[in-house]
Amino acid sequence: MRFIQEYRDGELVRRIAGKANELLERLGRGVKIMEVCGTHTMAIARHGLKSLFKDSLDLVSGPGCPVCVTPDSGFSMVFQAAEAGKTVATFGDMMRVPLNGRSLTTLRSEGLDVRVVYSPYDALRMAEKEPRKEFVMVGIGFETTSPLFASTILQCRSRGISNLRLISLFKLIPPALSKLLEAKDLKIDGLMLPGHVSTIIGVRPYVEIVEKHSIPAVITGFEPVDIVESIRMILKQLVENRSEVENEYSRTVRQEGNVKAVRLMREVFKPVDSEWRGLGLIEGSGLALREEFRSFDAVEEYGLKPVETAKPAGCLCGEVVRGSRKPFECSLYRKACRPDNPIGPCMVSSEGTCAAYFYAGM
Secondary structure: OOOHHHHHOHHHHHHHHHHHHHHHHHHOOOEEEEEOOHHHHHHHHHOOHHHHOOOOEEEEEOOOOHHHHOOHHHHHHHHHHHHOOOEEEEOHHHOOOOEOOEOHHHHHHOOOOEEEOOOHHHHHHHHHHOOOOOEEEEEOOOOOOHHHHHHHHHHHHHHOOOOEEEEEOOEOHHHHHHHHHHOOOOOOOEEEEOHHHHHHHOOHHHHHHHHHHOOOEEEOOOOHHHHHHHHHHHHHHHHOOOOOEEEOOOOOOOOOOOHHHHHHHHHHEEEEEEEEOOOEEEEEEEEEEOHHHHHHEHHHHOOOOOOOOOOOOOOOHHHHHOOOOOHHHOOOEOOOEEOOEOOOHHHOOOOOHHHHHHHOOO
């Protein structure tokens, strides 16, 4: 398949889904598959893929939205940087994340210098053009994003740019998967592994996790054919009593991943324990700048401190992130909490589960 429309062939999608339903019948029980990536959640909702399968298949969303899994304590440091007069450069889906009734959009409307960028290189160019300003990049994302920021930090060092620093809120997916699979209440039968992250880290990082927890897992692309085929592959493993990492997204994901990107990430960052919304503190699941890049650390340079804030009453964003609740189980969903009035980040981000369900009319 070389062209995008082939991955959206409705007849092919229905045919593969039919084979998956046959496997469900053979299993004769309920099956819960978690799509780890927020982009998968959006694709499933947008294309109405849940309707193709028997009711015995339960598709649940996982912690695949970086904005959603970042706790309020992380966001609080970004607010502090802006309020201290620094120029904050951030991706657009951070702008409307609520914190104590305010957002970065609110701060910008109050006259603070908060700018939307599409790449950390945009922040680098701004810092180079405006050397008298102090810029703070908001580093948020998974293994897909962190190599870009690593490259930017290396460029700053080589070009002598000293007025650009980083708040590192990066997360690593494999440690979070281990934490999820240890949870007794979730009872996940299979994993659709993220395509973008896997393009960077490859197949190997998942193998030990899958073997330890005896769970089928398939690295999955983002088109309808990719998703239904991956579901079929997971169900086939269950029928055959296998637990392996299979790679449906082989046109992009290689066994070893993107070696150069991983090398960049490891050169600049080191793994640290990190707090996740809904999952708590996970060992080795975050990234911090290595000692030799300490001068680019905005948190240390400006004395930023993570501040815990009270969860909005009734908000189930944490439970949605870990896959234990669905958006429509939240009393705020579609009532007080909507894209035009988000209560939690799951309704803000383009990868948020609540936003996906809302736009799909679910």
